[in-house]
Amino acid sequence: MRISELSERSGIPVASIKFYIREGMLPRGATTSATRAEYGDEHLARLRVIQALSDVRALPLARVKEILSLIDEPDETPYETLGRAVSALPPYAEETSTDRARATIEQLGLTYDEPFAAIEQLEAAIRGIEAAGLAWDAETAARYAGPILQIAAAELIPLAELSESEQVSYAVLGTAMYEPAILALRRLAHQHLLATRETDDDM
Amino acid sequence: MRISELSERSGIPVASIKFYIREGMLPRGATTSATRAEYGDEHLARLRVIQALSDVRALPLARVKEILSLIDEPDETPYETLGRAVSALPPYAEETSTDRARATIEQLGLTYDEPFAAIEQLEAAIRGIEAAGLAWDAETAARYAGPILQIAAAELIPLAELSESEQVSYAVLGTAMYEPAILALRRLAHQHLLATRETDDDM
DNA sequence: AATATAAGATAGTGTCACTATCTAAGCAAG
DNA sequence: CTTGCTTAGATAGTGACACTATCTTATATT
Numbered sequence: 001m002r003i004s005e006l007s008e009r010s011g012i013p014v015a016s017i018k019f020y021i022r023e024g025m026l027p028r029g030a031t032t033s034a035t036r037a038e039y040g041d042e043h044l045a046r047l048r049v050i051q052a053l054s055d056v057r058a059l060p061l062a063r064v065k066e067i068l069s070l071i072d073e074p075d076e077t078p079y080e081t082l083g084r085a086v087s088a089l090p091p092y093a094e095e096t097s098t099d100r101a102r103a104t105i106e107q108l109g110l111t112y113d114e115p116f117a118a119i120e121q122l123e124a125a126i127r128g129i130e131a132a133g134l135a136w137d138a139e140t141a142a143r144y145a146g147p148i149l150q151i152a153a154a155e156l157i158p159l160a161e162l163s164e165s166e167q168v169s170y171a172v173l174g175t176a177m178y179e180p181a182i183l184a185l186r187r188l189a190h191q192h193l194l195a196t197r198e199t200d201d202d203m
Numbered sequence: 204m205r206i207s208e209l210s211e212r213s214g215i216p217v218a219s220i221k222f223y224i225r226e227g228m229l230p231r232g233a234t235t236s237a238t239r240a241e242y243g244d245e246h247l248a249r250l251r252v253i254q255a256l257s258d259v260r261a262l263p264l265a266r267v268k269e270i271l272s273l274i275d276e277p278d279e280t281p282y283e284t285l286g287r288a289v290s291a292l293p294p295y296a297e298e299t300s301t302d303r304a305r306a307t308i309e310q311l312g313l314t315y316d317e318p319f320a321a322i323e324q325l326e327a328a329i330r331g332i333e334a335a336g337l338a339w340d341a342e343t344a345a346r347y348a349g350p351i352l353q354i355a356a357a358e359l360i361p362l363a364e365l366s367e368s369e370q371v372s373y374a375v376l377g378t379a380m381y382e383p384a385i386l387a388l389r390r391l392a393h394q395h396l397l398a399t400r401e402t403d404d405d406m
Numbered sequence: 407a408a409t410a411t412a413a414g415a416t417a418g419t420g421t422c423a424c425t426a427t428c429t430a431a432g433c434a435a436g
Numbered sequence: 437c438t439t440g441c442t443t444a445g446a447t448a449g450t451g452a453c454a455c456t457a458t459c460t461t462a463t464a465t466t
Contacts, residue, residue, distance in 0.1 A: 003443070015425050018445075028444095035432045035443045048334040054423095056294050056331030058261075061423070079397050086390045091259050091383050101387075108388075111395040118390035125383035128259030131251040132376045135361075136384070143357040144381075144388055147350035152392035154346040158338075173335045175390065180294050180328035181339070182389070183382055184304075185311075185347055187289045187321035189355035190378070192314040194282050206412070218456050221414075231413095238412045238463045257454095264454070 003029065006039045010047045017047070025050060025065050049173070057176055063088040067172060074168045085172040087117035089179075093124035100126045100136070107138055108145045151182070206232065209242045213250040220250070228253060228268050252376070260379055266291045270375060277371045288375040290320030292382075296327035303329045303339070310341055311348045354385070 006029075007014045020026040026046055029037030046068075053064045066088040075081040101123035105112045112119070129136045155174065159167050209232075210217045223229040229249055232240030249271075256267045269291040278284040304326035308315045315322070329339045358377065362370050 013425075014443095016423085019424060022446090031444085033432060033444095034430080035445095037444065045336065049336070052331040052334040056327055056334075058293050058295075079394070082393065082397070086394075089386075089390075090261050092261075105391065110391050111398045113394065113398065116391070116394055118387050118394065122384060122387035122391065124259055125380075125387050128255040129380045129384060131255040131259075132380045133248065133252070134373065134377055134380055143360075144354060144385060147353040147357075148385065148388045149392050149396075150350040151347060152389055152396055154350075155393070156396060157346075170337065174337055175393070177328075177332045177335045177337055179386055179389075181325060181332060182347060182351065182385075183292075184321050184325035184328050185351045186355055186382075186385070187292075187378065188308065188313050188319070188325065189352050190285065190358070191282070191289075191316060191319055191321065193352075193355055193359060194285070195314045195316065216456075217412095219454085222455060225415090234413085236413095236463065237461080238414095240413065 001039050003037065003039060006043055006047070010044055010051075012047055012051070020047070020050060023061065023065065025061070025068055052177060056180055057089075059088070059090075059176075067176060070172050071169045074165075078168055078171055081168055082171050082175065083116055085175050086121070089121075089176060091121050091124045091128070093120040095120065096123065098123045104136075104141045107141060204242050206240065206242060209246055209250070213247055213254075215250055215254070223250070223253060226264065226268065228264070228271055255380060259383055260292075262291070262293075262379075270379060273375050274372045277368075281371055281374055284371055285374050285378065286319055288378050289324070292324075292379060294324050294327040294331070296323040298323070299326065301326045307339075307341075307344045310344060 001009070003014055003017060007017055010017075017026065021028055026043060029039040029043065031037045049068070050064055053059050053067060054061065059067075067085060070081055070085055070088075075084060098119050101119050102112060104122065104126070105119065126136045155178070159170060162170055204212070206217055206220060210220055213220075220229065224231055229246060232242040232246065234240045252271070253267055256262050256270060257264065262270075270288060273284055273288055273291075278287060301322050304322050305315060307325065307329070308322065332339045358381070362373060365373055
């Protein structure tokens, strides 16, 4: 298909598609002449991934680009690839001490692996919680740990059925794209619990 | 304290503090003369909340403003207030049909309450998941439901000890600020599970 | 009296994610 | 075969956002 059809089918303006190509987020179409290039379904699929990451996750294009490059050229191991995918996700924390996060991780018996971006993200999250006047103590952390480990374990199950390269893109995109669903379900669960209480006056 | 001290203690430039005041996100200091105004600890606390919401949650200032106004002037019931707080959080979805979300909500036996923003957010999340080429089916939803309900239920426990007005700001800020911690823990759990597996070659 | 600092208003800046315009070259219809 | 339409690819411009800098006026301070 040509660029105008790609635009129609994806709902993205031609000018924007050209912009994504310039930015290296979308491969050029196969040039057939000086004024013709042919685009395929892989371009359409890539465009949908860009939209999902950009619109639903509200990631800056620079981060979208990082994630796409992980899918295109994965690291040596899935473990490393996942680590780099995580670092493309908010909260974007600069390097600081990670004392609070470390304490929580050790309390819960999780692996503390220094270069992993999620440690800094947890640190930033804890600082934000406390800046907002809320509590983050051992009890709070313990409340979250069990269910979250359950979720994480359950998410690894479908991986077994996939091929190596499918696993990488599942891990990278799954890390990013299931998060909004998890948060939406939590919000709905809060509403549900409040709605089904006998009295509404003590939420 | 005067604005320069407020700036020093909060780490936010004077010009930015003035900007927040103009935007109505921070109350003016108590004017003592034409060129003096007095700021208190409540200004400092408010500034920290703005920073947490803006930096850690990366919310646009318009959304931060909505959340602050909920704390300052809550709705009739905590239930309503929570609903409006949720709608200030991403993903920001425009109105569309919510068929996919509805199916999931009914499958899980949660309350389907039309005006609630989390329904549209779940819809947007599901569409993003599928646009990225990932699956959202009954099985997937069921995997998440149990642990998430556990988390939500556990989060309501500390509410009982708080006063009415504390409950509102706990609910509003808690909804927003615990989310990054939950996501960071999930990412760490993935890493932990991969790291502690016998073989790393089948993630 | 001279200097510094503050409040509050107005205008300017840098970044991001497009979006519009431009140029040159095919392609399609009459 | 020629007139007009479309396209590829490059360059420049736009609008929203979140500050940031400057300006004016007035009041503390030394």
